[in-house]
Amino acid sequence: MNTPAPSATAVPASRWALVAGTVVVLTAIVSVLLVAFAWPSARSSVHDVPIAVAGPPTAVAQIRTALEQRLPGGFEITAVHDTAAAEQLISNRQVYGAIDLSSGTPQVIVASAASTAVAQTLQAMATGLSQAGGTSTPIAVRDLAALPADDPRGAGLAAGALPLVMGGLLAAVLLTRLVHGTIRRVTGALSFAVTGGMAVAAILQYWLGSLSGSYPANAGAIGLAIAATSLTVLGLESLLGYAGIGIGAVVMMLVGNPLSGTATAPEMLPGWSGAFGQLLPPGAGGRLLRSTAFFDGGGATHAVIVLAAWVALGAVLCLVGTLRSAGGGHDSNAGVNRQPVMNR
Template sequence: MDTSARRAADTLPSPWPAVGRTVVLLTALVGVLLTAFTWPAVRSHVHDVPIAVAGPPPAVRQVGAALDQRLPNGFAVTEVADAAAAERLIRDREVYGAIDVSSGTPQVITASAASTAVAQTLQGVAAGLGQAPGAGRTSPVRELVALPADDPRGTGLAAGALPLVMGGLLAALLLTRLVRGTAPRVGGALAFAITGGLAVAAILQFWFGSLDGSYLANTGAIALATAATSLSVIGLESLLGYAGFALGAVTMMLIGNPLSGTSTAPEMLPGWSGTLGQLLPPGAGGRLLRSTAFFEGHGATHSVLVLTAWLVFGVALCLAGGLPKRRRRLAAAPDESTENAAA
C-alpha cells in the first residue's frame, strides 16, 4: 500500500515552488560560471609585468619614464648593464622580455613562448619608442624564445589547459566511483597521470606541434599536474564524501583554471588573482609546462613545489579518509572469526 502510494506520488507533477527554486539555482550557477571564466579575461591588463631594460643608467631611466607614461604601472623594470644580461633573465624566466638601449638605438627583445600577450604588448612598446624624438620610424624587435612554427600563437598550449583540468577531475570521479580502497585509488591516479601525460604530451608535441623541448620532461610536467589535481580531489572525497568532491571540483575548475594565466600571463590578471592562480595546480602546471617545453626547465622550481605539495596533500587526505574504514574492518574481523569458530 505504501509502495503504491509512493509510486503514485512520484508520477505527480512537481509543485511550482519546486520549479521556482530550481530555476533560481540554475540562474545562480550560470552567474557563477560566467563570472569565474569571464572576469579574469575582461579585467586582464598589463600591470607590474617584469621586464629588463639594458643600458647605461641615464638611458634606462629615460626608458622607464617613457614606459610609465605610456602604460602607468604596467612594467616592473629590472636594470641590467647589457643585452646579454637581459637575455639571461629572459631564459631564466625572471622577466618576460627586455628593452636594450646599450647600443644607443632601442631594441625590443621578446619571448612569445613565455606569453604571447606580453610579447604583443612589447611590440606595441617598440612602435611607441620609435616615435620618440631622434628615433627611427620603429624600434627593431628581436624574438629570443619563439613558439613552435606549427603553432606560432600558442593556441594548443592555451586551449589544452581546460582539458587537463577536466582530465584530473574525470580521473578522480571514476576512481572514487569504480575503485575501492585507498591504495588502489592512489595507485590508479598515479598510473593515469603517467599514461595520460604520455598521451597528452605526444598529441601536443608530435601532432599539433605546440610544444618543443624534451618529450619526457613535458610528460613529467603534465603527469605531475594531473596527479596533483586528481589526488587532491580524491582525498577531499575520501574525507568529506560528495561535499569534498564538489569542493575540489570548484577549486580546480572555477578558481584554478580561470586564474591560471595560461593564455596570457599571471601578472596580467586583476589584483591578487594571478598570484592565487599560481598556487593552484592548473596555474602551476601551465607554468611548469612552459618551462620544460621552451626554457629547458628554468623557472620551474616554484611550480614543482606547488604541485608536489598538492600531491602530498591529496595522499594525506586519502590516508586520513581511509583510516576509519580500516578500523571498522579490523574491528569486524574478530567478530567474524568468533562466528566462524562457533559454527
Template structure:
C-alpha cells in the same frame, strides 16, 4: 498518489529555487572564465633595461605614462645580460638602449600576450619607425601563437576531475582508486604530451620532461579530489572540482601570463595545480627548466596533500568499519 510520493514531492525544492540556483551557477561560471580575460593587462611585468642611466629613466617615464604600474624595470649592464635574464625567466623581455636604435627583446614562449604588448610599445619608442623587435625565445613554428598550450589548460583540469569522479563511482576500494588515479595520470600525461609535442608541435624540449609535468598535474588534482570525497563524500568532490575548474583553470595564466591577470589573482592561480603546471610546462619546454623550481614544488605539495587526504580518509573508513563489524557480531550472537 501514495503517501511516499507526497513525501517525496515535499522534499523537492520549489521550481523557483531551482531556477535561481541554476542562474547563480551560470553567473559564477561566466565571472570565473570571462572576468580574468576582460581585465587582462600588464601588472608589474618584470623587464630588463640596458643602456645609459638617463635613457633608462626616460624609458621608465614613458612606460609609466603608457601603462601605469604595468612594468617592473631592472637595470642590467648590456644586451647579453638582458638576454640572460630572459632565458633564466627573471624577465619577460628587455629594452636595449645602448645602440644607434632601441631594441626590444621579447620571449613569446614565456607569454604571447606580454610579447604582443612589448611589440606594440616598441612602435612608440623611436620617431623613425620604432624600435627593433627580437624574439629571443620564440614559440615553435608549428604553433606560433601558443594555441596548443593555452587550449591544453582545460584538459589538464578535466583529466583530474573526471578521473576522480569516475573512480569514486566505478571502483569500491580506496587503495585501488589511488592506484587507478596514479596510473591514469601517467597514461594521460604521456598521451597529452605526445599530442601537444609531436602532432600539434606546441612543445619543444624533452618529451618525458613535458609529460612528467602533466602527470604531476593530473595526479595532484585527482588524488586531492579522491581524498576530499573519501573524507566528505560527494560534497568534498564537488567542492574540490569547483575550486580546480572555477579558480584553477581561469587563473592559470596559460592563455596569457600570471602578471596579466587582475592583481593578486595571478599569484593565487600559481598556487593551484593548473597554474603551476602551466608555468612549469613553459619552463621545461622552452627554457631548459629555468624557473620551474617553484611550480614543481607547488605541484609536489598538492600531490602530498592528496596522499594525506586519502590517508585520512582511509583511517576514517577503518574507524567506522570497526564499530560496524562489532555491531554485526553482537546481532549475530
C-alpha cells in the same frame, strides 16, 4: 464494470515553490560560471609585468619614465648592464622581455613562448618608443624564445589547460566509482598521470606542433599537473565523500582554471588573482609546461614545488580519510560500501 486502479508508479506533480527554487539555483550557478570564466579575461590588463632594461643608468631612467607615462603601473623594471644579463633573466623566466639600450642600437627582446600577449605589448611599445625618439627607423624586435612554427599563437597550449584539469577530475570520479581501496585508487591516479602525461604531450608536441623541447620533460610536467588534481580530489572525496568531489571541482575548474593565466600571463589578470592562480595546480601546471617546452626548465622550481605540495596534500587526505573510516568515523557517502582496509 471494473475501474482500473491508479498506477503505483505515478508521481505527483512538484510544488511550484520547488520549481521556483530550482530556477533560482540554476540562475545563480550560471552567474557564478560567467563570473569565474569571463571576469579574468574582461579585466585583463598590463600591470606590474616584469621586464628588464639594459643600458647605462641614465638611459634606464629615461625608459622607466617613458613607460610609466605610457602605461602607468604597467611594468616592473629590473635594470641590468648588458644584453647577456637581460637574456639570462628572460631564459630564467624572471622577466618576460627586455628593452636593450646597451649595444648602441636599441632593440626590444621578447619571449613569445612565455606570453604572446606580453610579447605583443612589448612590440607595440617598441614602435611607440621609436616614434617618441623622433626617428622613423623602427626599433628592432628579437624573439628569444619563439613559439613553434606550427602553432605561432600558442593556441594549442592555451586550449590544453582545460582538458588537463578535466582529466584529473574525471580520473578521481571514475576511480572513486569503480575502484575500491585507497592504495589501489592512489596507484590508479599516479598511473594515469604517467600515461595521460605521455598521451597529451605526444598530441601537443608531435601532432599539433604546439610544444618544443624535451618530450619526456613535457610529459612529466603534464603528468605532475594531472597527479596534483586527481590526488587532491581523491583525498577530498575520501575525507568528505561526494561533497569533496564538488569542492575539488570548484577549486580546480571554477577558480584554478580561469586564474591560471595560461592564455595570457598571470600578471595580466586583475589584482591578486594571477598570483593566487599560480598556487593552484592549473596555474602551476601551465607555467611548468611552458618552462620545460620553451626554456629548458628555466623558472620551473616554484611550479614544481606547488604541484608536489598538492600531490602530498592529496595523499595525506586519502590517508586521513581511510584512517577515519577504519576507526568508525562518519561516512558522508551514505549507502556506499567503504571497506576500511587501506590495501583492500
